[in-house]
Amino acid sequence: MLPVPPRARNRGGVTLPTGHLVGRADELGSLERLLDELDRGCPGAVEVAGAPGIGKTRLLREVAAWAGARGHLVLSGAASEFERDLPFSVFIDALDEYVAGLEPARLAVLDDAVQAELAHVFPSLSALADGREVAAQSERYRSHRAVRELLERLAAPTPLVLVLDDLHWADSASVELLGALLRRPPAAAVLVAVALRPRQTPERLSAALERAHRAAALTRIGLGALTPLRPGSFSAKPLTPPTEPPCTSRAAATPSTWSSSFGRLSAPVRSPPCLRPRWPASASRPPWPPR
Ligand SMILES: Nc1ncnc2c1ncn2[C@@H]1O[C@H](COP(=O)(O)OP(=O)(O)O)[C@@H](O)[C@H]1O
Numbered sequence: 001m002l003p004v005p006p007r008a009r010n011r012g013g014v015t016l017p018t019g020h021l022v023g024r025a026d027e028l029g030s031l032e033r034l035l036d037e038l039d040r041g042c043p044g045a046v047e048v049a050g051a052p053g054i055g056k057t058r059l060l061r062e063v064a065a066w067a068g069a070r071g072h073l074v075l076s077g078a079a080s081e082f083e084r085d086l087p088f089s090v091f092i093d094a095l096d097e098y099v100a101g102l103e104p105a106r107l108a109v110l111d112d113a114v115q116a117e118l119a120h121v122f123p124s125l126s127a128l129a130d131g132r133e134v135a136a137q138s139e140r141y142r143s144h145r146a147v148r149e150l151l152e153r154l155a156a157p158t159p160l161v162l163v164l165d166d167l168h169w170a171d172s173a174s175v176e177l178l179g180a181l182l183r184r185p186p187a188a189a190v191l192v193a194v195a196l197r198p199r200q201t202p203e204r205l206s207a208a209l210e211r212a213h214r215a216a217a218l219t220r221i222g223l224g225a226l227t228p229l230r231p232g233s234f235s236a237k238p239l240t241p242p243t244e245p246p247c248t249s250r251a252a253a254t255p256s257t258w259s260s261s262f263g264r265l266s267a268p269v270r271s272p273p274c275l276r277p278r279w280p281a282s283a284s285r286p287p288w289p290p291r
C-alpha cells in the first residue's frame with residue numbers, strides 16, 4: 001500500500017508534489033529523457049495511462065516540478081467530467097490565464113488571422129476577435145494552426161511543458177486539437193504531457209494517440225500498481241536542475257522576460273534546431289520542419 005503523502009502545496013498556480021515519490025524509476029527515466037530532448041529544442045509528447053488512483057497525476061506533477069527546476073515554462077490543465085460540452089476546455093484550463101497575463105506585444109507578432117482564431121478559442125483573448133467570424137467546424141484546422149503558433153511563441157524563449165490531465169474527459173474540440181498537435185507538432189521545444197484512464201478514453205482519442213505512438217511521436221507510459229515498499233525504494237531523485245546544461249556547446253544564453261509557473265526562470269539556453277524528424281517518411285505528414 002502507498003504511504004499517504006503530505007498534502008500538496010499550491011504555488012503560483014501549479015500544485016507541486018510534496019513528500020517522497022515512491023518507485024517509478026523507469027517512468028521517471030523516460031520522462032527525464034524527454035526533458036533532455038526538450039532542452040535540445042525537440043518537441044515531444046508523452047501519455048501516462050492507468051487506472052484511477054494509480055499515480056498518473058502524481059507523476060505529471062513530478063515531471064512538472066523537474067521541468068520548472070530546469071527553467072522550463074510549465075502550464076497545466078485538466079479535463080473535467082462537467083465540461084465535456086465546452087470546446088477546447090482542457091486547453092483553456094491550461095493556457096487561458098497565462099495568455100491573459102501576456103504583454104500584448106507578445107501576441108501582436110502573430111498574424112491578424114491567427115489572433116482572431118485565438119480569440120475564439122481563449123476567452124481571455126476575445127478582444128482580439130475584432131469582429132471576425134469564428135472558423136466553421138469544418139475549418140477547425142485554422143484554430144489548430146493558431147494554437148500551434150501560439151505554443152511556438154510561448155516556447156520561443158524557454159521550453160514549454162504543457163500538462164493535460166484527465167484527458168479521458170476531454171471535450172471533442174480538445175481531442176481534435178490534441179490530435180492535430182500530435183500529427184504536426186509545434187516547431188519549437190514543446191512537450192505535451194497527458195494523463196488518462198484508458199478504459200474511459202473515447203475511441204477517437206485512443207485512435208489519435210495510437211497513431212502518434214506508431215509514428216514515434218508519442219511516448220507511452222502505462223502505470224501499474226506499485227510493488228510493496230522495500231527499504232530504499234523512495235525515489236532519490238533530487239528536485240534540482242542539473243549543474244551542467246545538457247548541451248554545453250550551445251550558444252550563449254539569451255535573456256528572457258518570461259516568468260514560469262514556478263515563479264523562477266533560469267536563463268534559457270539558445271537551443272540548436274531539432275533536426276531529428278519524429279515522423280517516419282512514410283507517414284502522411286508535411287516535411288520537417290513544418291514550415
Ligand atoms: N509513486 C507515488 N509515490 C507516492 N505517492 C503516490 C505515488 N503515486 C500516487 N501517489 C499518491 O496516491 C494518490 C493517488 O495518486 P494520483 O496521482 O492522484 O492518481 P491518479 O491521477 O492516477 O488518479 C495521491 O495522493 C498521490 O499523491
Ligand SMILES: [Mg+2]
Nearest residue numbers: 056057165166
Ligand atoms: Mg489524476
